[in-house]
Amino acid sequence: MWERTSSSEDNTVNPVSPFRLVMRDRAEARSWGAETKVTRTLLERHTATAGAEYRRIYRITQTIFAEDPFTSFLDTNRNSYIWALFLQDEVRLAEGLLLNVGIRHDHYGTFGGTTNPRAALIWSPRETTALKLLYGQAFRAPTPFELYWNDGGLTQKASPDLKPERIRTLEVVWEQGLGKNLRSVVAAYENRIKDLIGVVTDPADGLDVSRNLGEARGRGVEVELAGKWDSGFEGRVSGNLQRTKDGATGERLPNSPPYTIQANGIAPLYPGKIFAGIEGQFIGHREPARPAHSTPAGGYAVLNLTLHARELVKGVDASATVYNLLDRSYSDLGGPEHLQELIPQDGRSFRVKVTASF
DSSP: OEEEOOSSOBOSSSOOSSOBEEEEEEEEEEEEEEEEEEEEEETTTEEEEEEEEEEEEEEEEEEEEEETTEEEEEEEEEEEEEEEEEEEEEEEEETTEEEEEEEEEEEETTTEEEEEEEEEEEEEEETTEEEEEEEEEEEEOOOHHHHHOOOTTSSBOOOTTOOOEEEEEEEEEEEEEETTTEEEEEEEEEEEEESOEEEEEOTTTOOEEEEEOOOEEEEEEEEEEEEEOTTSOEEEEEEEEEEEEETTTOOBOTTOOSEEEEEEEEEEEETTTEEEEEEEEEEOOBOOOTTTOOOOBOOEEEEEEEEEEEEEETTEEEEEEEESTTOOOOEEEOOTTOSOSEEEOOOSEEEEEEEEOO
16 A cells, blocks of 8 residues: 655545555456476486476456545456477586587566576686586566556556566676685676666656666676574575666666675574574665655665474475564665655564475
8 A cells, every 4th residue: 555645635536746555455366387307318428308387367357546536547357378498408528628608588478578698618727616608598477466457547657568578697706615615606607688678757747767878887796605504504695786776877776785784693502493583674865766765875884693393294384584683773765656765664573484295
């Protein structure tokens, strides 16, 4: 649910600004799918995999209504489908040298098809060392919200002709074992993204609308150190320094933090049965989508704590997690479609989960 607010109130359907209108927004999707995959070894050096997927989304509902007086702005029930074919070949070129190539074609009922290749050349001069050169193409399909969401002409209209976002990635990775218990990873990468989806205001009618806006380029470095011990202790620290720029203007992309850091650890409280885990997330500041907003979101750090019990009784696992353990106050950026420039995030919260296997 979102609210459009100002200094006075008027709950008529077509109010004169300034006004206050509370609307309820609901969405639901239901689907079923199937996948098949076959792997064969050919000519000793080749391991080939071929497969297919199909998913039928038989219910995609979106409703928007005001309660007082009851007025429906959107009430739709759509369906769609996705099918895909993929082929991969892993070739052992020489001792310690591996080439992995693959291609995948996806077809969506909403926008059509897209074909994406991938390749990896992996050299392992010794058991604890691996150098990788990776290339890949991928896509992000527009969501039903981006395609169809509208509120009857009040603030936003649908965008049924959106194309998927597309990305090309080139990455160099060095993995190195450090003694018996530690492993390090250093990676440098470059991304090129086309047809980025964003929200703009159509000058013809003043309504917000999702559009494929252009290109972006990103470069960065990732570093990770992970450890695992026989006693059951595990830990990992990773960091990412990156700069993502608009392909046309060269300016930093909105909502793109210059750095992120993650750290987590697992300690056995009762060997093989009960474990405690702690996770820290550190996110740098993010610039807003100008000119719609002008207030940046500051960096923040949060801690999450989890207790996990395996096999409390046969086939039953349980866990309890406290999110934002220190109850930090922080905000994420609002999009151009939001009145709020900064949207406060949850304080301390918790979740209990019980899983039973038969």
